[in-house]
Amino acid sequence: MKFKYKVMLYMTAFLSFFYVVSACLLIFVSFQMSLNKEKANALNAYRMIQNMLLVSNDMNQKAYTYTLSQLASQNDSMWKGIRLKQTGSGTLYYENGYLPYHLIDEDIRTMKTEECCLIRYIQTEDGQYIQVSGLVETGSVPLSLEVSQDVTQVYTARETQLQIYKVILAFVLTAGSVSALLIAEKLTKPIRQLSDVSKKISDGNLSIRADIHSGDEIELLARDFNRMTDTIENNMHQMADAMKRQEEFMGSFAHELKTPMTSIIGYADLMRSQALDKEEQREAAEYIFSEGRRLESLSLKLLDLLVLKKKDFELRPTNLQTVIEGAVHTALSSMADKNISLKGRYDDGFCLMESDLVKSLIINLIDNAKKAIDDSGNILVVGRLTEEGCLITVADTGRGMKPEELSRITEAFYRVDKSRSRAQGGAGLGLALCQAIAELHHGQLIFESTPGKGTVVKAVLNGGRTK
Numbered sequence: 001m002k003f004k005y006k007v008m009l010y011m012t013a014f015l016s017f018f019y020v021v022s023a024c025l026l027i028f029v030s031f032q033m034s035l036n037k038e039k040a041n042a043l044n045a046y047r048m049i050q051n052m053l054l055v056s057n058d059m060n061q062k063a064y065t066y067t068l069s070q071l072a073s074q075n076d077s078m079w080k081g082i083r084l085k086q087t088g089s090g091t092l093y094y095e096n097g098y099l100p101y102h103l104i105d106e107d108i109r110t111m112k113t114e115e116c117c118l119i120r121y122i123q124t125e126d127g128q129y130i131q132v133s134g135l136v137e138t139g140s141v142p143l144s145l146e147v148s149q150d151v152t153q154v155y156t157a158r159e160t161q162l163q164i165y166k167v168i169l170a171f172v173l174t175a176g177s178v179s180a181l182l183i184a185e186k187l188t189k190p191i192r193q194l195s196d197v198s199k200k201i202s203d204g205n206l207s208i209r210a211d212i213h214s215g216d217e218i219e220l221l222a223r224d225f226n227r228m229t230d231t232i233e234n235n236m237h238q239m240a241d242a243m244k245r246q247e248e249f250m251g252s253f254a255h256e257l258k259t260p261m262t263s264i265i266g267y268a269d270l271m272r273s274q275a276l277d278k279e280e281q282r283e284a285a286e287y288i289f290s291e292g293r294r295l296e297s298l299s300l301k302l303l304d305l306l307v308l309k310k311k312d313f314e315l316r317p318t319n320l321q322t323v324i325e326g327a328v329h330t331a332l333s334s335m336a337d338k339n340i341s342l343k344g345r346y347d348d349g350f351c352l353m354e355s356d357l358v359k360s361l362i363i364n365l366i367d368n369a370k371k372a373i374d375d376s377g378n379i380l381v382v383g384r385l386t387e388e389g390c391l392i393t394v395a396d397t398g399r400g401m402k403p404e405e406l407s408r409i410t411e412a413f414y415r416v417d418k419s420r421s422r423a424q425g426g427a428g429l430g431l432a433l434c435q436a437i438a439e440l441h442h443g444q445l446i447f448e449s450t451p452g453k454g455t456v457v458k459a460v461l462n463g464g465r466t467k
Contacts, residue, residue, distance in 0.1 A: 003191065007184035008177060015176040019169060027161045034154045039119065039130055042149035045079045046117065046132040050145055053084075053136050068094040080129065083146040087135065099148045100124050101131050108144065111135050127152030190218040194225060206233040260291035313440060315352040317466040320390050323355050324383045327362035331370075339376035342366065346383030351390045352463040353441060358392075361437045365394040365457050368431060372398030372455060388462040389441065395456045401449040409447065434459065 049071065068082060081097025087108055100122045107118055117134030131148040190212045197210045209229060212222040267284040270276070276284065328344045335342060362381060369379045377397040384391045401409070409431050431445070438445050441461040449455040 002188075004181070004184035004188040007187060008180040011180035011183065012173065012177045015180070016169070016173060019172050023165050023169070027158060027165065030161065031154065031158045034157065035151060038149055038151040038154055042079070042130045042132050042147060043117075043119075045149070046134065046145065046147040049082065049147060050134065050136055053143070053145065065094045068096065079147050080150040081146075081148040083144075084136075085144055087142045087144045093143065097148065098126070098129075098150075099131060099146055100129050101133075101146075101148075103133055103144055103146065107133065108135070111144075121151075128155045190214045190222065194218070194222055197225075201229060201232075206236060260295050263291050264288050313354045313357065315354055315441065315463045317350045318353045318355045318358075319348070319350055320383045320385060321346050321348045323353070323358050324362060324381055324392070327359045327366065328381055330359075331363055331366040334367075335370060338370065338373075340370060340373055341378045342381070343379070344381040344383070346381075347385045347390075349385045350466045351385060351461070352466065353389070353461060354437075357437045357440065358461065361434045361459060362392060362394070364431070364434050365392075365459070368457075369394055369396035369398060369455070372396055372400075374399065377454075385465070386462075387465065389443070389464055390461050392459040392461065393456060394459075395454065397454040400451040400453050400455055401447075402451055406447045406449060 049068070052067070052071065068084060079097065081095070081099040083095045083099050084093040085091060085095075086093065101120055111118060111134060117132055120131045120133075122129045122131055128151050129148050130151050131146060133144065133146045136143045136145050193212055194210050197208055200208050206229065209226045210222040212219050267288050271281060271284050324344050324346045328342060332342055366379060366381065373379075373396060379397075380393075380395045382393040382395070384393075435445050438459050438461060441463040443460040443462045446458040446460065447455065448458075
């Protein structure tokens with residue numbers, strides 16, 4: 001069953017229950033008040049006749065008959081019937097009108113014992129009656145007096161009220177059900193909108209959002225739902241980007257393997273199938289050796305990346321000057337034939353780091369700076385101590401990079417100039433390795449580059465400082 005129909009049923013049931021209880025209570029109270037009024041009238045009529053008989057003490061039967069006849073002719077609207085008779089012999093002194101009940105000996109004994117009158121509600125084929133019976137002591141003759149009152153109109157009024165109540169109840173149920181359905185329709189409209197949005201999202205439309213402004217908890221639910229959808233959409237985009245990068249990684253990795261392997265197989269087949277002189281054999285062997293070293297370098301860097309992601313390293317107090325000087329000295333040995341100036345400036349102090357990894361980071365950044373310089377240029381390495389650790393900056397005067405290239409340069413196998421990097425022996429893993437090392441030190445790499453002017457790489461290392 002739909003929620004709006006449940007709301008309608010609950011509202012209609014509550015309205016019906018409230019109406020039934022209130023109407024029944026009202027009819028019951030009205031009926032009891034009318035019945036008590038008629039009872040009071042019957043008692044008043046009985047007491048009036050009783051008092052008159054007591055005043056006319058010790059009259060004979062003829063006198064009683066005359067007196068009651070005169071009284072009945074003057075006050076016939078106050079009662080339906082009167083009966084006066086002697087209790088012992090049962091002699092009837094007077095009877096006028098309709099009295100549905102006749103006293104029995106048990107009734108007389110009860111009235112004598114309790115010294116009270118009896119009140120009975122009697123239903124006959126002709127209607128409903130109240131009959132008041134009692135004893136009247138007039139001299140030596142005990143008499144019984146009975147007065148009846150017709151209360152049929154009270155019961156008829158109750159039945160009429162019940163019929164009207166049923167008609168009103170039918171109207172209330174109909175109008176209440178329609179009103180409850182309209183209210184439930186309005187209340188559940190935001191829920192249906194939210195359901196429609198969730199169905200579209202489940203069908204793959206992650207851009208749609210719930211636009212609900214009901215000013216209640218459902219609006220809050222819609223906002224939470226939209227925030228959840230935003231998170232899912234962002235995660236899906238991230239997953240798509242990750243899958244795309246993974247596909248590019250696999251393609252680049254396969255290409256990196258294919259190029260040297262093709263050369264190695266080609267030269268090896270040449271040496272195997274043809275007679276080469278010593279010079280040709282040396283050139284072929286040299287090429288096979290260089291390509292083998294490329295594959296070795298590639299595998300080692302991939303291994304380093306894997307190790308950095310899986311292993312926890314202990315950061316130790318290390319002199320920043322010692323690390324930078326060692327990295328610059330190592331890099332200078334590979335630039336003997338280059339017209340490149342490499343200089344270092346650094347603070348003398350200690351910070352927490354893994355010295356071998358930071359040295360590898362600096363060497364890789366210098367190597368990338370060297371590859372960005374075509375003929376001649378300058379590379380400056382600056383080390384500064386910070387409150388959280390240290391900041392290492394490598395600046396070059398090379399070709400620089402475009403802004404759209406900066407966001408991808410730390411991806412594995414990504415090269416700004418693929419042909420130039422491959423010719424210089426690069427596999428596109430250096431900056432990816434540097435990024436992993438920086439993250440290991442709770443830091444990051446920051447790139448600033450201008451095409452034609454050079455690049456500045458800042459390695460922010462927040463491993464901490466010694467006290």
